Amino acid sequence: MSDNEQGMRGADGLLGTNTVFIGKKPTMNYVLAVVTQFNGGASEVTLKARGMSISKAVDVKEILLNRFLPNLKEKSIRTSSEELLNEDGTKSKVSAIHIVLGK
Amino acid sequence: MSDNEQGMRGADGLLGTNTVFIGKKPTMNYVLAVVTQFNGGASEVTLKARGMSISKAVDVKEILLNRFLPNLKEKSIRTSSEELLNEDGTKSKVSAIHIVLGK
Numbered sequence: 001m002s003d004n005e006q007g008m009r010g011a012d013g014l015l016g017t018n019t020v021f022i023g024k025k026p027t028m029n030y031v032l033a034v035v036t037q038f039n040g041g042a043s044e045v046t047l048k049a050r051g052m053s054i055s056k057a058v059d060v061k062e063i064l065l066n067r068f069l070p071n072l073k074e075k076s077i078r079t080s081s082e083e084l085l086n087e088d089g090t091k092s093k094v095s096a097i098h099i100v101l102g103k
Numbered sequence: 104m105s106d107n108e109q110g111m112r113g114a115d116g117l118l119g120t121n122t123v124f125i126g127k128k129p130t131m132n133y134v135l136a137v138v139t140q141f142n143g144g145a146s147e148v149t150l151k152a153r154g155m156s157i158s159k160a161v162d163v164k165e166i167l168l169n170r171f172l173p174n175l176k177e178k179s180i181r182t183s184s185e186e187l188l189n190e191d192g193t194k195s196k197v198s199a200i201h202i203v204l205g206k
Contacts, residue, residue, distance in 0.1 A: 055157040058198040062184045077180045081165045095161040
């Protein structure tokens with residue numbers, strides 16, 4: 001499987017190599033997605049989440065570092081605001097978090 | 104009012120000088136609490152949140168930096184796991200975030 005095909009595999013929240021988008025699935029799905037990426041040779045994985053999923057992204061990071069990959073390091077945590085276009089044409093702002101984990 | 108008295112004022116989520124605990128109140132209550140602390144002379148304020156409130160803590164930070172206190176800087180963001188004792192004696196882990204903002 002090429003890197004590109006791996007990047008297209010969306011079932012576990014993967015989109016693009018080395019990035020895991022945290023959404024509405026159970027927390028452990030995302031933990032497993034990150035473990036899979038590191039076991040597949042990735043040296044860095046970025047967790048991205050918006051809105052209420054931000055808490056889940058922090059849970060994923062804590063579970064990974066405390067239980068599954070204790071040698072992992074937190075490279076950076078960054079927050080930002082993103083603008084969303086609502087269906088009625090108005091705009092909303094939503095907070096986002098990017099957590100970069102590396103070996 | 105002494106620093107100590109200010110630290111005891113709990114109505115807006117304040118507990119101890121320069122720390123704002125983010126909980127179940129509306130987001131803007133906490134934004135106002137932080138603005139009040141900086142206007143009162145604080146040079147650093149720490150936002151602390153656990154569990155689902157982590158998303159709200161990021162919202163508070165983004166609203167402060169983008170709208171109310173654009174000169175503010177993010178000094179650090181740290182996440183951790185805390186252990187809670189349930190009523191039935193079992194233990195749960197909950198994620199926490201500490202965001203330090205400074206002038």
